[in-house]
Amino acid sequence: MEQILSYIDANRERYLAELKELLAIPSVSSQTERKPDMRLAAEWLKNHMLNIGLQNGQIMETEGHPVVYADWLGAQGQPTLLVYGHYDVQPEDPVDLWMTPPFESTERDGNLYARGTADDKGQIFIHLKAIEAFLKNGGVLPLNIKIIFEGEEEIGSDNLSKFVSEHKELLKADLIVISDSDMFAKGVPSITYALRGITYMEVEVTGPNTDLHSGSFGGVMHNPIQALTEMIASLHDKNGRITVKGMYDDVRPLTKAERAAFKKLPWNDKKYAKSLGLKKLYGEKGFTTLERLWARPTLECNGIWGGYTGEGAKTVLPSKAFAKISMRIVPDQSSAKIAKLFEKHLKAIAPKTVDVKVRNLHGGEPAITSIDSPGVQAAVAALEKGFGKKPLYQRDGASIPIIVDFKKILGIDSVLLGFGIPEENAHAPNEFIILDNFFGGIKTTAHYYHELPEFWKKGKKKK
DSSP states (O other): OHHHHHHHHHTHHHHHHHHHHHHTSOOBTTOGGGHHHHHHHHHHHHHHHHHTTOEEEEEEOOSSSOEEEEEEOOOTTSOEEEEEEEOOBOOOOSGGGOSSOTTSOEEETTEEESTTTTTTHHHHHHHHHHHHHHHTTTSOOSSEEEEEEESOGGGTOTTHHHHHHHTTTTTOOSEEEEOOSBOSBTTBOEEEEEEOEEEEEEEEEEOSSSOEEHHHHTTSSOOHHHHHHHHHHTTBOTTSOBOSTTTTTTOOOOOHHHHHHHHTSOOOHHHHHHHTTOSSOOOOTTSOHHHHHHTSOOOEEEEEEESOOSSSOOOEEOSEEEEEEEEEEOTTOOHHHHHHHHHHHHHHHSOTTSEEEEEEEEEEOOEEOOTTSHHHHHHHHHHHHHHSSOOEEEEESSOOHHHHHHHHHHOOOEEEOOOBOTTSOTTSTTOEEEHHHHHHHHHHHHHHHHHHHHHHHHHHHHO
């Protein structure tokens, strides 16, 4: 490993210059006029992977933007690691809020600013530079590697599940590593081992068959907006607990070890509330803030509308009122089951004065990988060597639906080995990656490739 790490140090400036080339391509997947740029980014990655010594580099078509694939399968008897990431980025708007042009990489205060630095071009490039360090120093990797970089993550990965299903044999592996997430904080390396899922619903409440004059009809009918807000208000009790019957039936409780791990994280409720402009935090009684953020279900009203909301006055009693409601779910809950429970509960509490319709708009499943698994333990060892301190464990309250698809289709677990931080402005103006994290990430990833085979063998022996 000394030779590998020395190579990484010796090539820092070139690594950075190459990353800037990739970042300069405005590969915005949501904009039709950027379709040629999407193809250019895919071609750039394919050619770069072949240049560093990977094999079978190819651009593979989907019904949308293409997937870029490459592999190196010369480590006989060693595990096969599937590396997943995405080369598409969010739109750069609003451009006037950027301190420097969004597709011209700028180094400032130890950070590299440009769209895609953290999400996800900088992080996928970390893997390519670690791979290069091995293949340019001995021509071999310590394990087998397959890579897929998709071009639609920022628009929902609509074609990726189908792609994975159609190429199961090609993508067959023992483990997936994804670098598209954050460390807990700057200077605090951490392993994310679980994600929440989501159930997203729309509620429609109908009263009269048309909008009515509030002077002529007010006082004799149940305003749909009032009925809807009364229903929403009843979805939590005084302790912040969700009142939907059956909501907590399948929730996997936190272990003592997990709770102890969360307590080791540098966290302060008052500072967190202040950073959000809040006087006081709110949530389910009996759980810490991190437990509520990561390991407990939530139910939130994301939007509500009905009646007249334009300029001036219009005294109308609306015929209909609507709300969007999302529920973040945790292991071992099912999105489909929660959707049914929610619909049943809403119809049960609906007043007889209105009609209620509930629509399931979409869902995604929660994901969890055991912290004792070989993949996670190898990541712990690699992060300690790459950043010089033992990493901590965390969950994430958000969702990455493709992780569940990988598990369902390929039958393998994922390890989230991320090098961003929460404040990196992903999806916002002035996105950046900390340069120490970028180069530390390359060394960590090299260590991960080196450590995983041994941890994998130990894990198989235990079984």
